[in-house]
Amino acid sequence: xxxxxxxxxxxxTPHVAGDEDIGEIRNIVGFHIRLAHGAVYRHFTExxxxxxxxxxxxxxxxxxxxxxxxxxxxxxxxMRMDRATTMAIVNRLEAKSYLVRRKxxxxxxxxxxxxxxxxxxxxxxxxxAIHQHEQWLKSRFTEKEVTKLIELxxxxxx
Amino acid sequence: xxxxxxxxxxxxTPHVAGDEDIGEIRNIVGFHIRLAHGAVYRHFTExxxxxxxxxxxxxxxxxxxxxxxxxxxxxxxxMRMDRATTMAIVNRLEAKSYLVRRKxxxxxxxxxxxxxxxxxxxxxxxxxAIHQHEQWLKSRFTEKEVTKLIELxxxxxx
DNA sequence: GGTCTTTGTAAGTTATACTAACAATAATAT
DNA sequence: ATATTATTGTTAGTATAACTTACAAAGACC
Numbered sequence: 001x002x003x004x005x006x007x008x009x010x011x012x013t014p015h016v017a018g019d020e021d022i023g024e025i026r027n028i029v030g031f032h033i034r035l036a037h038g039a040v041y042r043h044f045t046e047x048x049x050x051x052x053x054x055x056x057x058x059x060x061x062x063x064x065x066x067x068x069x070x071x072x073x074x075x076x077x078x079m080r081m082d083r084a085t086t087m088a089i090v091n092r093l094e095a096k097s098y099l100v101r102r103k104x105x106x107x108x109x110x111x112x113x114x115x116x117x118x119x120x121x122x123x124x125x126x127x128x129a130i131h132q133h134e135q136w137l138k139s140r141f142t143e144k145e146v147t148k149l150i151e152l153x154x155x156x157x158x
Numbered sequence: 159x160x161x162x163x164x165x166x167x168x169x170x171t172p173h174v175a176g177d178e179d180i181g182e183i184r185n186i187v188g189f190h191i192r193l194a195h196g197a198v199y200r201h202f203t204e205x206x207x208x209x210x211x212x213x214x215x216x217x218x219x220x221x222x223x224x225x226x227x228x229x230x231x232x233x234x235x236x237m238r239m240d241r242a243t244t245m246a247i248v249n250r251l252e253a254k255s256y257l258v259r260r261k262x263x264x265x266x267x268x269x270x271x272x273x274x275x276x277x278x279x280x281x282x283x284x285x286x287a288i289h290q291h292e293q294w295l296k297s298r299f300t301e302k303e304v305t306k307l308i309e310l311x312x313x314x315x316x
Numbered sequence: 317g318g319t320c321t322t323t324g325t326a327a328g329t330t331a332t333a334c335t336a337a338c339a340a341t342a343a344t345a346t
Numbered sequence: 347a348t349a350t351t352a353t354t355g356t357t358a359g360t361a362t363a364a365c366t367t368a369c370a371a372a373g374a375c376c
Contacts, residue, residue: 025220028288029295030198032308034213035315037195038238040188041333054362055192062183073323080196085364087325092362101324109323109372130186137187140313149310150190155298157193199364212331231354243333245356250331259355267341267354 033156040137047133053126060089061123064099064113071110080157098122191314198295205291211284218247219281222257222271229268238315256280 025031044055053061056079063078064070076086090113093099098119104110115123138146183189202213211219214237221236222228234244248271251257256277262268273281296304 025217025224027308028292029304029308029311030202030213030288030291031217032311032315033191033195033198034217035238036311037191038333039315040191042238044188045334055188056363059183059189059192066183071323080193081363082365083324084326084366088363107323107373111324130188133188134186137314141310145310146187148306150185150187152299152303152307152310153187153190153194156295157190157197196364203365214332229354239332240334241355242335242357246332265342265354269355 043136044133047129047136048126051122051126051129053122056089057093058123058126058130060093061098061115061119061126064115065120065123068114069104069112071104071107071112073110075113093119096122201294202291205287205294206284209280209284209287211280214247215251216281216284216288218251219256219273219277219284222273223278223281226272227262227270229262229265229270231268233271251277254280 041055048054048058059079060075063075067074072083072086072090075081075090076083079086081089090099090101094101096118097116099113099115101111101113104112141149199213206212206216217237218233221233225232225236230241230244230248233239233248234241237244239247248257248259252259254276255274257271257273259269259271262270299307
Protein backbone atom coordinates (compact mmCIF):
# COMPACT_ATOMS: atom_id res chain seq x y z
CA UNK A 1 0.00 0.00 0.00
CA UNK A 2 1.09 3.61 -0.58
CA UNK A 3 3.10 5.11 2.21
CA UNK A 4 1.99 8.32 3.95
CA UNK A 5 2.59 11.46 2.00
CA UNK A 6 2.53 14.19 4.61
CA UNK A 7 5.27 16.72 3.91
CA UNK A 8 6.10 15.32 0.52
CA UNK A 9 2.79 16.43 -0.90
CA UNK A 10 3.28 19.89 0.45
CA UNK A 11 6.76 20.05 -1.03
CA UNK A 12 6.16 18.65 -4.47
CA THR A 13 2.67 19.96 -5.08
CA PRO A 14 2.38 23.28 -3.27
CA HIS A 15 -0.74 25.22 -3.92
CA VAL A 16 0.74 28.47 -5.08
CA ALA A 17 -1.11 31.40 -6.58
CA GLY A 18 -1.59 30.89 -10.31
CA ASP A 19 -2.35 27.20 -10.08
CA GLU A 20 -5.93 27.98 -10.89
CA ASP A 21 -4.93 28.88 -14.41
CA ILE A 22 -5.50 25.57 -16.10
CA GLY A 23 -6.96 26.96 -19.33
CA GLU A 24 -10.12 25.77 -21.00
CA ILE A 25 -9.79 22.38 -19.37
CA ARG A 26 -11.34 23.89 -16.25
CA ASN A 27 -14.80 23.54 -17.79
CA ILE A 28 -14.50 19.77 -18.03
CA VAL A 29 -16.46 18.04 -15.27
CA GLY A 30 -14.40 14.86 -15.55
CA PHE A 31 -11.22 16.79 -14.91
CA HIS A 32 -12.55 18.16 -11.64
CA ILE A 33 -13.78 14.76 -10.54
CA ARG A 34 -10.32 13.33 -11.10
CA LEU A 35 -8.59 16.13 -9.20
CA ALA A 36 -11.11 15.96 -6.35
CA HIS A 37 -10.75 12.20 -6.17
CA GLY A 38 -6.97 12.57 -6.05
CA ALA A 39 -7.15 15.12 -3.23
CA VAL A 40 -9.52 12.93 -1.24
CA TYR A 41 -7.38 9.87 -1.87
CA ARG A 42 -4.25 11.63 -0.67
CA HIS A 43 -5.87 12.94 2.49
CA PHE A 44 -7.36 9.53 3.15
CA THR A 45 -3.94 7.93 2.84
CA GLU A 46 -2.47 10.42 5.28
CA UNK A 47 -5.26 9.84 7.78
CA UNK A 48 -4.86 6.09 7.44
CA UNK A 49 -1.07 5.96 7.50
CA UNK A 50 -0.99 4.17 10.84
CA UNK A 51 -3.85 1.80 10.09
CA UNK A 52 -2.28 0.38 6.93
CA UNK A 53 -5.57 0.24 5.07
CA UNK A 54 -6.61 1.74 1.76
CA UNK A 55 -9.95 3.29 0.79
CA UNK A 56 -10.96 0.16 -1.06
CA UNK A 57 -9.98 -2.12 1.76
CA UNK A 58 -11.98 -0.12 4.30
CA UNK A 59 -14.99 -0.03 2.00
CA UNK A 60 -14.82 -3.79 1.60
CA UNK A 61 -14.54 -4.38 5.36
CA UNK A 62 -17.47 -2.05 5.88
CA UNK A 63 -19.65 -3.76 3.29
CA UNK A 64 -18.89 -7.23 4.66
CA UNK A 65 -19.81 -5.99 8.13
CA UNK A 66 -23.09 -4.60 6.77
CA UNK A 67 -23.77 -7.76 4.76
CA UNK A 68 -22.51 -10.89 6.54
CA UNK A 69 -22.03 -13.95 4.30
CA UNK A 70 -21.83 -11.74 1.23
CA UNK A 71 -20.21 -13.43 -1.77
CA UNK A 72 -17.34 -11.93 -3.74
CA UNK A 73 -19.62 -11.18 -6.66
CA UNK A 74 -21.93 -9.32 -4.30
CA UNK A 75 -19.03 -7.21 -3.19
CA UNK A 76 -17.99 -6.66 -6.79
CA UNK A 77 -21.47 -5.40 -7.71
CA UNK A 78 -21.71 -3.01 -4.82
CA MET A 79 -18.20 -1.70 -5.33
CA ARG A 80 -18.47 -1.68 -9.13
CA MET A 81 -15.36 -3.79 -9.46
CA ASP A 82 -14.76 -6.93 -11.49
CA ARG A 83 -14.17 -10.32 -9.93
CA ALA A 84 -10.42 -10.33 -10.39
CA THR A 85 -9.98 -6.97 -8.66
CA THR A 86 -12.25 -8.09 -5.85
CA MET A 87 -10.15 -11.21 -5.42
CA ALA A 88 -6.98 -9.18 -5.02
CA ILE A 89 -8.49 -7.03 -2.29
CA VAL A 90 -10.11 -9.93 -0.45
CA ASN A 91 -6.78 -11.78 -0.63
CA ARG A 92 -4.98 -8.91 1.04
CA LEU A 93 -7.57 -8.63 3.80
CA GLU A 94 -7.52 -12.40 4.32
CA ALA A 95 -3.72 -12.33 4.57
CA LYS A 96 -4.12 -9.82 7.38
CA SER A 97 -6.66 -12.12 9.06
CA TYR A 98 -9.34 -9.46 8.83
CA LEU A 99 -11.82 -11.81 7.15
CA VAL A 100 -12.50 -15.46 6.44
CA ARG A 101 -13.78 -17.24 3.37
CA ARG A 102 -16.21 -20.09 3.95
CA LYS A 103 -17.85 -22.13 1.27
CA UNK A 104 -21.48 -21.08 1.07
CA UNK A 105 -23.90 -23.85 1.96
CA UNK A 106 -26.67 -22.51 -0.24
CA UNK A 107 -24.43 -22.29 -3.33
CA UNK A 108 -21.25 -24.32 -3.52
CA UNK A 109 -19.68 -21.95 -6.01
CA UNK A 110 -19.80 -19.02 -3.64
CA UNK A 111 -17.55 -18.06 -0.80
CA UNK A 112 -19.34 -16.51 2.17
CA UNK A 113 -17.24 -13.64 3.51
CA UNK A 114 -17.24 -12.63 7.16
CA UNK A 115 -15.09 -10.42 9.35
CA UNK A 116 -12.91 -11.88 12.06
CA UNK A 117 -12.66 -10.23 15.46
CA UNK A 118 -9.46 -8.61 14.25
CA UNK A 119 -11.33 -7.38 11.19
CA UNK A 120 -14.13 -5.90 13.26
CA UNK A 121 -11.60 -4.20 15.48
CA UNK A 122 -9.76 -2.77 12.47
CA UNK A 123 -13.03 -1.57 10.97
CA UNK A 124 -14.05 0.11 14.19
CA UNK A 125 -10.75 2.02 14.29
CA UNK A 126 -11.08 2.75 10.58
CA UNK A 127 -14.53 4.22 11.10
CA UNK A 128 -13.12 6.66 13.60
CA ALA A 129 -10.44 7.69 11.11
CA ILE A 130 -13.07 7.94 8.37
CA HIS A 131 -15.08 10.28 10.53
CA GLN A 132 -12.03 12.51 10.93
CA HIS A 133 -11.40 12.35 7.18
CA GLU A 134 -15.02 13.21 6.45
CA GLN A 135 -14.85 16.20 8.75
CA TRP A 136 -11.87 17.50 6.76
CA LEU A 137 -13.85 16.94 3.57
CA LYS A 138 -17.14 18.37 4.82
CA SER A 139 -15.56 21.37 6.52
CA ARG A 140 -15.70 23.31 3.26
CA PHE A 141 -19.44 22.77 2.76
CA THR A 142 -22.71 23.55 4.47
CA GLU A 143 -24.98 20.68 5.44
CA LYS A 144 -27.17 21.45 2.48
CA GLU A 145 -24.23 21.45 0.09
CA VAL A 146 -23.09 18.06 1.37
CA THR A 147 -26.52 16.61 0.68
CA LYS A 148 -26.54 18.18 -2.78
CA LEU A 149 -23.04 16.93 -3.58
CA ILE A 150 -23.87 13.36 -2.58
CA GLU A 151 -27.05 13.53 -4.63
CA LEU A 152 -25.19 14.76 -7.72
CA UNK A 153 -22.38 12.23 -7.38
CA UNK A 154 -24.86 9.39 -6.86
CA UNK A 155 -26.44 10.31 -10.18
CA UNK A 156 -23.09 9.61 -11.83
CA UNK A 157 -22.51 6.16 -10.38
CA UNK A 158 -26.25 5.41 -10.37
CA UNK B 159 -3.01 1.29 -20.63
CA UNK B 160 -6.21 -0.47 -19.57
CA UNK B 161 -8.09 -2.15 -22.34
CA UNK B 162 -11.69 -1.19 -23.16
CA UNK B 163 -14.28 -2.61 -20.84
CA UNK B 164 -17.49 -2.52 -22.83
CA UNK B 165 -19.44 -5.71 -22.26
CA UNK B 166 -17.24 -6.90 -19.45
CA UNK B 167 -18.43 -4.18 -17.15
CA UNK B 168 -22.02 -4.94 -17.94
CA UNK B 169 -21.47 -8.60 -17.24
CA UNK B 170 -19.43 -8.44 -14.07
CA THR B 171 -20.95 -5.37 -12.50
CA PRO B 172 -24.60 -5.21 -13.56
CA HIS B 173 -26.68 -2.56 -11.92
CA VAL B 174 -29.44 -4.68 -10.50
CA ALA B 175 -32.17 -3.59 -8.15
CA GLY B 176 -30.97 -3.72 -4.58
CA ASP B 177 -27.52 -2.36 -5.30
CA GLU B 178 -28.53 0.84 -3.62
CA ASP B 179 -28.53 -0.91 -0.30
CA ILE B 180 -25.01 -0.14 0.79
CA GLY B 181 -25.79 0.52 4.45
CA GLU B 182 -24.59 3.47 6.46
CA ILE B 183 -21.60 3.90 4.18
CA ARG B 184 -23.90 5.75 1.78
CA ASN B 185 -23.60 8.88 3.90
CA ILE B 186 -19.86 9.08 3.36
CA VAL B 187 -18.97 11.73 0.80
CA GLY B 188 -15.60 10.13 0.06
CA PHE B 189 -17.30 6.87 -0.87
CA HIS B 190 -19.46 8.58 -3.48
CA ILE B 191 -16.52 10.47 -4.92
CA ARG B 192 -14.64 7.22 -5.37
CA LEU B 193 -17.59 5.47 -7.04
CA ALA B 194 -18.29 8.46 -9.28
CA HIS B 195 -14.63 8.67 -10.24
CA GLY B 196 -14.64 4.98 -11.08
CA ALA B 197 -17.71 5.31 -13.27
CA VAL B 198 -16.24 8.30 -15.08
CA TYR B 199 -12.91 6.53 -15.49
CA ARG B 200 -14.57 3.47 -17.00
CA HIS B 201 -16.65 5.44 -19.46
CA PHE B 202 -13.61 7.50 -20.38
CA THR B 203 -11.64 4.35 -21.11
CA GLU B 204 -14.42 3.03 -23.33
CA UNK B 205 -14.65 6.30 -25.23
CA UNK B 206 -10.88 6.39 -25.67
CA UNK B 207 -10.34 2.74 -26.55
CA UNK B 208 -9.28 3.56 -30.10
CA UNK B 209 -7.13 6.54 -29.19
CA UNK B 210 -4.91 4.64 -26.76
CA UNK B 211 -4.73 7.51 -24.30
CA UNK B 212 -5.63 7.67 -20.63
CA UNK B 213 -7.28 10.50 -18.72
CA UNK B 214 -3.97 11.59 -17.28
CA UNK B 215 -2.22 11.52 -20.62
CA UNK B 216 -4.90 13.63 -22.26
CA UNK B 217 -4.85 16.11 -19.38
CA UNK B 218 -1.09 16.42 -19.71
CA UNK B 219 -1.25 16.95 -23.48
CA UNK B 220 -3.96 19.54 -22.94
CA UNK B 221 -1.97 21.42 -20.30
CA UNK B 222 1.19 21.46 -22.38
CA UNK B 223 -0.81 22.82 -25.30
CA UNK B 224 -2.23 25.53 -23.05
CA UNK B 225 1.18 26.28 -21.52
CA UNK B 226 3.99 25.88 -24.05
CA UNK B 227 7.49 25.44 -22.56
CA UNK B 228 5.99 24.33 -19.24
CA UNK B 229 8.44 22.43 -17.02
CA UNK B 230 7.70 19.06 -15.51
CA UNK B 231 7.34 20.59 -12.07
CA UNK B 232 4.80 23.01 -13.49
CA UNK B 233 2.81 20.10 -14.80
CA UNK B 234 3.14 18.32 -11.48
CA UNK B 235 1.73 21.33 -9.62
CA UNK B 236 -1.23 21.76 -11.92
CA MET B 237 -2.02 18.06 -11.96
CA ARG B 238 -1.27 17.62 -8.26
CA MET B 239 1.18 14.84 -8.99
CA ASP B 240 4.70 14.32 -7.72
CA ARG B 241 7.77 14.54 -9.95
CA ALA B 242 8.26 10.82 -10.35
CA THR B 243 4.69 10.22 -11.48
CA THR B 244 4.96 13.13 -13.89
CA MET B 245 8.13 11.62 -15.33
CA ALA B 246 6.40 8.33 -16.05
CA ILE B 247 3.58 10.03 -17.93
CA VAL B 248 5.85 12.38 -19.88
CA ASN B 249 8.05 9.41 -20.78
CA ARG B 250 5.10 7.56 -22.27
CA LEU B 251 3.97 10.55 -24.29
CA GLU B 252 7.54 11.16 -25.48
CA ALA B 253 7.83 7.52 -26.54
CA LYS B 254 4.75 8.07 -28.70
CA SER B 255 6.37 11.20 -30.17
CA TYR B 256 3.53 13.35 -28.86
CA LEU B 257 5.90 15.78 -27.13
CA VAL B 258 9.53 16.86 -26.97
CA ARG B 259 11.76 17.78 -24.04
CA ARG B 260 14.18 20.66 -24.58
CA LYS B 261 16.55 22.05 -22.01
CA UNK B 262 15.18 25.38 -20.83
CA UNK B 263 17.44 28.31 -21.65
CA UNK B 264 16.29 30.36 -18.69
CA UNK B 265 16.95 27.58 -16.18
CA UNK B 266 19.34 24.77 -17.01
CA UNK B 267 17.68 22.41 -14.56
CA UNK B 268 14.34 22.53 -16.30
CA UNK B 269 13.03 20.77 -19.37
CA UNK B 270 10.72 22.83 -21.54
CA UNK B 271 7.87 20.62 -22.78
CA UNK B 272 6.13 21.16 -26.10
CA UNK B 273 3.75 19.17 -28.28
CA UNK B 274 4.84 17.82 -31.63
CA UNK B 275 2.54 17.95 -34.64
CA UNK B 276 1.55 14.38 -33.88
CA UNK B 277 0.81 15.41 -30.32
CA UNK B 278 -1.37 18.32 -31.42
CA UNK B 279 -3.21 16.03 -33.80
CA UNK B 280 -3.78 13.45 -31.06
CA UNK B 281 -4.99 16.15 -28.69
CA UNK B 282 -7.41 17.49 -31.25
CA UNK B 283 -8.91 14.04 -31.71
CA UNK B 284 -8.91 13.53 -27.97
CA UNK B 285 -10.83 16.76 -27.45
CA UNK B 286 -13.56 15.53 -29.72
CA ALA B 287 -13.77 12.30 -27.71
CA ILE B 288 -13.73 14.28 -24.47
CA HIS B 289 -16.66 16.29 -25.70
CA GLN B 290 -18.59 13.10 -26.33
CA HIS B 291 -17.61 11.80 -22.90
CA GLU B 292 -18.67 15.06 -21.27
CA GLN B 293 -22.04 14.89 -22.96
CA TRP B 294 -22.57 11.45 -21.43
CA LEU B 295 -21.58 12.84 -18.06
CA LYS B 296 -23.55 16.07 -18.29
CA SER B 297 -26.67 14.45 -19.70
CA ARG B 298 -27.90 13.67 -16.19
CA PHE B 299 -27.65 17.29 -15.02
CA THR B 300 -29.11 20.66 -15.83
CA GLU B 301 -26.76 23.48 -16.81
CA LYS B 302 -27.12 24.93 -13.36
CA GLU B 303 -26.31 21.64 -11.69
CA VAL B 304 -23.16 21.25 -13.79
CA THR B 305 -21.96 24.66 -12.66
CA LYS B 306 -22.76 23.80 -9.06
CA LEU B 307 -21.03 20.43 -9.26
CA ILE B 308 -17.85 21.94 -10.70
CA GLU B 309 -17.90 24.61 -8.03
CA LEU B 310 -18.28 22.07 -5.23
CA UNK B 311 -15.59 19.76 -6.63
CA UNK B 312 -13.19 22.65 -7.11
CA UNK B 313 -13.55 23.46 -3.43
CA UNK B 314 -12.17 20.01 -2.68
CA UNK B 315 -9.06 20.21 -4.83
CA UNK B 316 -8.79 23.97 -4.20
C1' DG C 317 -27.36 -36.58 -19.14
C1' DG C 318 -25.59 -32.83 -21.57
C1' DT C 319 -25.09 -27.90 -22.19
C1' DC C 320 -24.75 -23.24 -20.65
C1' DT C 321 -23.98 -19.98 -16.90
C1' DT C 322 -22.05 -18.41 -12.67
C1' DT C 323 -18.36 -18.13 -9.38
C1' DG C 324 -13.95 -18.26 -7.80
C1' DT C 325 -9.20 -18.61 -9.01
C1' DA C 326 -4.53 -17.90 -11.18
C1' DA C 327 -1.27 -15.64 -14.11
C1' DG C 328 0.07 -11.86 -16.69
C1' DT C 329 -0.15 -6.69 -18.33
C1' DT C 330 -0.61 -1.83 -17.69
C1' DA C 331 -1.16 2.70 -15.36
C1' DT C 332 -0.48 5.19 -11.54
C1' DA C 333 1.43 6.84 -7.00
C1' DC C 334 4.60 6.66 -4.04
C1' DT C 335 9.89 6.38 -1.88
C1' DA C 336 14.77 7.02 -1.84
C1' DA C 337 18.87 8.24 -3.83
C1' DC C 338 21.71 10.77 -7.18
C1' DA C 339 23.63 14.50 -10.40
C1' DA C 340 23.35 18.93 -12.38
C1' DT C 341 22.08 23.56 -11.92
C1' DA C 342 20.50 27.66 -9.44
C1' DA C 343 19.91 30.51 -5.44
C1' DT C 344 21.51 32.00 -1.08
C1' DA C 345 24.45 32.95 2.83
C1' DT C 346 28.73 33.90 4.79
C1' DA D 347 33.79 34.50 -4.45
C1' DT D 348 33.15 30.44 -2.28
C1' DA D 349 30.46 27.26 0.37
C1' DT D 350 26.04 25.65 1.46
C1' DT D 351 21.30 24.76 0.48
C1' DA D 352 17.38 24.10 -2.65
C1' DT D 353 15.34 22.80 -6.96
C1' DT D 354 14.80 19.87 -10.98
C1' DG D 355 15.06 15.94 -13.46
C1' DT D 356 16.24 11.29 -13.31
C1' DT D 357 16.42 6.25 -12.14
C1' DA D 358 15.15 2.25 -9.57
C1' DG D 359 12.21 -0.07 -6.66
C1' DT D 360 7.54 -1.01 -4.34
C1' DA D 361 2.51 -1.27 -3.97
C1' DT D 362 -2.38 -0.75 -5.37
C1' DA D 363 -5.59 -1.38 -8.55
C1' DA D 364 -7.96 -2.35 -13.00
C1' DC D 365 -7.98 -5.00 -16.48
C1' DT D 366 -7.31 -9.68 -19.66
C1' DT D 367 -7.52 -14.61 -20.58
C1' DA D 368 -8.03 -19.12 -19.22
C1' DC D 369 -9.62 -22.80 -16.33
C1' DA D 370 -12.22 -25.71 -12.83
C1' DA D 371 -16.10 -26.52 -9.94
C1' DA D 372 -20.88 -26.06 -9.04
C1' DG D 373 -25.54 -24.83 -10.34
C1' DA D 374 -29.36 -24.09 -13.65
C1' DC D 375 -31.84 -25.49 -17.55
C1' DC D 376 -33.30 -28.31 -21.44
